[in-house]
Amino acid sequence: MSEDQVRMSCRNVNVAYSGNLAIKNVSMDIMSKKVTAFIGPSGCGKSTFLRALNRMNDTVDGCEVTGEITLDGNDIYAKDMDTVFLRQWVGMVFQKPNPFPKSIYENVAYGPRIHGLFRTKSELDDIVEQSLIGAGLWDEVKDRLRNPGTGLSGGQQQRLCIARAIAVNPEVILMDEPASALDPIATRKIEELIHKLAQNYTIVIVTHSMAQAQRVADKTAFFYAVPLTEQDNSNLIEFGDTKQIFDNPVDDRTRQYVEGAFG
């Protein structure tokens, strides 16, 4: 696999809630095994766009997506695209840690179960162990896999959710402000984990922390809210290498935002 292969490609994507545009005319390429960060003021549509990438918006009444989004060249909004498989390939980690009210083991095993990814109990044990190791949680929980996942600390819960996401062997992992509910130490661990995961997975992360974007992301996309000024035809204002976005932004609004002029 070449270094800069495109994993997901978005062309002229619009997302509307009951007719109100939240994402307007966004085009970008998400590179394989890179971390892409979405930044921008709240309400500018970062989560909306992220959720369009694995069709989580399908569950929202009145939400409509137009344009083209492909995963490895396949149109994910095609009629014959099965969201069950799509969401196996493109997993998601949410802002608030949301482990199931079940044991740690069952939290991780749920995805492999519904997708039938194992034949024997020991294969499943293996998947659970590998996923927890991958999420950097194994050492902390290996002696209490039968304890409820909700009994862990916030940071551990979020890593459990990451383990749960990688247990179905996805290609892309979407993370919507995964550390915003966590303390600085837990945040640090999540960031280190994202670094490590990027060796095997393509990661898209929404964050409102400039520092975090700079620490974890290879690419950064700056969004700005609809309505836009006359000359804008998209609310993706700027997209490029993280270093360029922060050190040398092209657009004034990007510069103001990364300098902390508005939030």
Place this chain on the structure above:
Amino acid sequence: MVQIIDPKLKDADYQRAMTLRRRNKGKRFQAWGIAALAVAGLMLAALLYSIVSNGVRGLMEDRITVEVYFDPEKIDPRDSGDLAVMRMFNFDTLVYPVLYEALDIKARGRSDRDKRRKVKQLIGLGASNQLREMIVRQVGVDPVTEDPILVSGGTQLGERVTVELTALSTASNPYTQTLRELGYLNTRFNGDFFTGVNSNDPGYYGILDALVGSFWTLLVCFLASFPVGVLAAVYLEEFAPRNLITDFIEVNINNLAAVPSIVFGLMGAFVFIYVFGMPGGTALVGGLVLSLLTLPTIIVAARAAIRSVPGSYREAALGLGASRQQAMWSFVLPSAMPGIITGTIIGLAGALGETAPLLFIGMVGFQSGIPLTPLDGTPSLAVGVFNAFGSQFDELKNQLSNSTIIVLLVLLMLLNGTAAYLRYRSEKS
């Protein structure tokens, strides 16, 4: 300039008077409130007192202990040895002479006729049956001749046996005290009440058939209403499109809860018994009729419980590729279960106390013993309150009716207590 403020308001005396008036008004209002509460409390206390005082007496019974001589001369005067003949004898007449003698009452003649009648009032039909069964019992009916099949009850004619018989109407009988002092009459716990079945003789009345009947009825009710109610709630909450039809259904579920229960009785009698030909007076029909009452309760409770499940479970499951059904069955429904079960228990408690619709479908007056299946005719506990009382006022029947109410109330409290406990526990976690 116009004087806006009334000069009176500046007057200290006037202010004091107004304050006093306001305070008095407040006190009067409080007094009315307390009075209203007191009246309500008093009525509740009177009701409970009446139930408990009567009911507790129904749980005790007076027993007469006598030595009975099974006189062959009287029971089988021609020495035929025929059980059918012996069966025709009025066995209670064996008891009276013993009591007359103890009470110094002449067994013959006009003078003591009234006294003899009083003594006879103590012994009922049930006592007569109890003695008869000692000599001859019916075990079935010959299928061809339709004659009763009789066997010996184990006691032989000519034996003298000490028996305990239930005494009736002892509270108003003039001989109760004397018999008690002479050792013929004593009071003890009324075991028959819990082990016996519906009977015309209040001395032998019991609620076991009604208890079992209520169990079957609630079981049928639960099996019919729980799955339907939960599925309806799941569909309405998670899958139904928002449109006029679902709105219409929703309104009518709430209407269903407001329909008087007797209407369901009438409908049940017609639909289940007349149209579908199900056996009347059975727990099957009773449970089905009551399920119409519990259904709206369960649907409403289940919908509320499903709605209160955090959306994050659903979202997480969907994010992993689960379908909406999978998310429903694996997380939403299990998390909603405590709330659903609480609502179901409350619905079933309501069904347990329901009487009117069951009278309609013929659950009243059954005396066929303990129902072995939901297809046997049976009373329910609430109907049992009615059965125990019978058609005219009787001291003992009234007591038994109240005793049945006590059992019913205890069961209701247990059910509602369980529901409250479950709710408390799920609120805490």
